[in-house]
Amino acid sequence: MSVAGPQPTVQLPSVSTPLQNYSKDKKVGEGTYAVVYLGKQITTKRNIAIKEIKTGLFKDGLDMSAIREVKYLQELKHPNVIELVDVFSTTNNLNLVLEFLPCDLEMLIKDKSIVFKSSDIKSWLLMTLRGVHHCHRNFILHRDLKPNNLLIAPDGHLKLADFGLARSLGNPNENLSSNVVTRWYRAPELLFGSRHYTGAIDIWSVGIIFAELMLRIPYLPGKDDVDQIDVTFRALGTPTEQIWPNVSSLPMYNALHVYPPPSRQELRQRFSAATEKALDLLILMTQLDPKSKTN
Amino acid sequence: MSKDSTTTDNGTTKSTTIHIPSITQISRPFFSNKEISFLHSQTISDSLKLHYKSTKDQVFQLLFQICKSMKFPLRMLSTAMNYYQRYYLFNKFELNSNDILDDPYLISLSCLFLASKVEDCIKKLKDFQQTYNKIKNIDESISIDNLSFLEYQRKALLQIECKLLQIIKFDFNLGNNHPSIKMNIDYLLIQFCKQLKINYKISILSWFIQFDIIQTPLCLVIPPHCIAVGIIIVALNLKPKELHIEDNTDDDYDEILNSIDCERLNCPEVLVNESIIYILDYYIHQYNNSILKNYLPEKDPITNKDQVFNFMNLKTKFNDLQDLCYQIKEKDFIQN
The missing domain is CATH 1.10.472 (Cyclin A; domain 1)
Structure with a gap:
């Protein structure tokens, strides 16, 4: 590479040295495009997580999800959204310094030795919804809500994480991809391949997480995309033109087995510990027609 | 690659040893006119001022054609134009350099590619290359340094992308802290x-x-x-x-x-x-x-x-x- 030109040092506030500023102590996980380390911010002794993204590894340069994650986390600051502390780069890698959150909701759900009180579920749900509301009021869809992405801080605060699929709701003419959200938490409009959708898809995911918190097992575990449609509507009824006008014009609305919507009694039996108010909320969050979903 | 590390941090061009110097930089989405003329005086030599201007017009014309043929929205074009102009605040404008990394057209293509990711209109890098090569009438069948031309070009584009990311300081919103204010x-x-x-x-x-x-x-x-x-x-x-x-x-x-x-x-x-x-x-x-x-x-x-x-x-x-x-x-x- 030839000389990159004289690099003016003026006007740029230089404060500290990021590499020496953080320590990478322990590797805790490896995702599709990143390795996560635990470490410390040296000056403050604060625990942090470093997500190291290998930029050079990909055929198409820096991964889109990394760009999304940085882009949206830079904008969103909220007690219920994970904090992006810093971004720095080394020769080959991009490093995101994130708040250290040791636990996630999936771990808790799976650990059967922990008993969930209704107050636990309520507060987790409230914190999730606060975080989601903050995203939505900033016109950002998370698009990958699941217990695994709801992290819990040592002080009990729940925070939304993993904004690798997030995107802003911009131009209404733009087509969005319907292939988002982990399958079990995918809203019916996505299952039908809708190219235009709203925050209702996140609310649906929260509803399904709510159900999972009560059941302690995944509520709608479809084996594949086709099975997901069947599992979803067996539990919640098949949408028809009557309850969801124009649903039949969505691309993948065909050859459906028509299940009746569940009666209140059936839901009561399925969620035996739920109060009537909890059921009301669950029903509101899992309305099939995105327009009638509560927000 | 040691040279690469020198460009990662503006202002530290000297050091190429194992100890990588690092400087925290705060994103600077906007500059004053005075700052821009100062930066340009460092990167564009007087004899090339006119060339910079005319190259820019041609480059933008090319980007417009690519956007049109690949059916990208206008906002992507304006983001790419922003990146391109930002690039030359910190990098020397060279016209007759032998280094492929100095080619303003290739730099602009890399800007467009990054803009496509930032603006959520992603397409494969190969598609960008093919459209670009077709418009510019570049022969793709040759090979350079034992690499196929596309592979060689891809490597260069990604190296430029890396530089660009440093220049925009990973700030993908360029000054818009409020996401509802669209940057375009x-x-x-x-x-x-x-x-x-x-x-x-x-x-x-x-x-x-x-x-x-x-x-x-x-x-x-x-x-x-x-x-x-x-x-x-x-x-x-x-x-x-x-x-x-x-x-x-x-x-x-x-x-x-x-x-x-x-x-x-x-x-x-x-x-x-x-x-x-x-x-x-x-x-x-x-x-x-x-x-x-x-x-x-x-x-x-x-x-x-x-x-x-x-x-x-x-x-x-x-x-x-x-x-x-x-x-x-x-x-x-x-x-x-």
Whole structure:
């Protein structure tokens, strides 16, 4: 590479040295495009997580999800959204310094030795919804809500994480991809391949997480995309033109087995510990027609 | 690769040893005009100033063609143009370099590619390369350094991308801390026109002006919403009686002008004024090369003078404003 030109040092506030500023102590996980380390911010002794993204590894340069994650986390600051502390780069890698959150909701759900009180579920749900509301009021869809992405801080605060699929709701003419959200938490409009959708898809995911918190097992575990449609509507009824006008014009609305919507009694039996108010909320969050979903 | 590390941190070009120096940089989405001329004086030698300008025009023309053929939205183009101009604030502009990494056209392609990711319009890098090579008539079948040409080109593009990411300091919002404020002028322009109930004629006129203005370094100086308001004010002041557009509703433009409240649109008036002056200056000097020229009649039907006189008249009108801004700026300067 030839000389990159004289690099003016003026006007740029230089404060500290990021590499020496953080320590990478322990590797805790490896995702599709990143390795996560635990470490410390040296000056403050604060625990942090470093997500190291290998930029050079990909055929198409820096991964889109990394760009999304940085882009949206830079904008969103909220007690219920994970904090992006810093971004720095080394020769080959991009490093995101994130708040250290040791636990996630999936771990808790799976650990059967922990008993969930209704107050636990309520507060987790409230914190999730606060975080989601903050995203939505900033016109950002998370698009990958699941217990695994709801992290819990040592002080009990729940925070939304993993904004690798997030995107802003911009131009209404733009087509969005319907292939988002982990399958079990995918809203019916996505299952039908809708190219235009709203925050209702996140609310649906929260509803399904709510159900999972009560059941302690995944509520709608479809084996594949086709099975997901069947599992979803067996539990919640098949949408028809009557309850969801124009649903039949969505691309993948065909050859459906028509299940009746569940009666209140059936839901009561399925969620035996739920109060009537909890059921009301669950029903509101899992309305099939995105327009009638509560927000 | 050791040289790479030198470019990762602006200001530390000297050190190439194992110890990688690192400097925390805060994103600088905007620069003052003075800063831009200083930076340009460091990166563009006097003998290349004219070449820089003409290359930029050609490069943007190429980007426009790529966007058109790959059906990308305009906002991607303006983001890429922003990146391209930003790139040359910190990197030397070379015309006859043998290094592929110095090729302004390839740099612009990398800008466009990064813009596609930032603007959520992603396509495969290979598609970009193929469209680019086709438009530029580049033979893809040769091989360089034992690599196929596409692979060689891809490597270069990704190296440039890496540099670009450093230059924008991983700030993908460029100054818009509030995500609901879209960074692109065209989007804002349409929203503002709608809000202000501006008719089709003026809206499209603003849109043409916008098309000219996104190619200028104004986007490195003034935030997009202030430019958008500036454009609308200029368009309303032009009061075109004859535009090559079918729309005969002539609203009371003065009334709309009076109703524009910069504060309500969250645009500091100083910045709006600065963008107005810039736009007028641009047309006074560049009208004959502008896109707008294709849409306005050659002579103003009322005064029977060249259109450029309209911009000059407006400029005198706005000069008072300018004086005012300078006063305010000076005051700020002293206070700081």
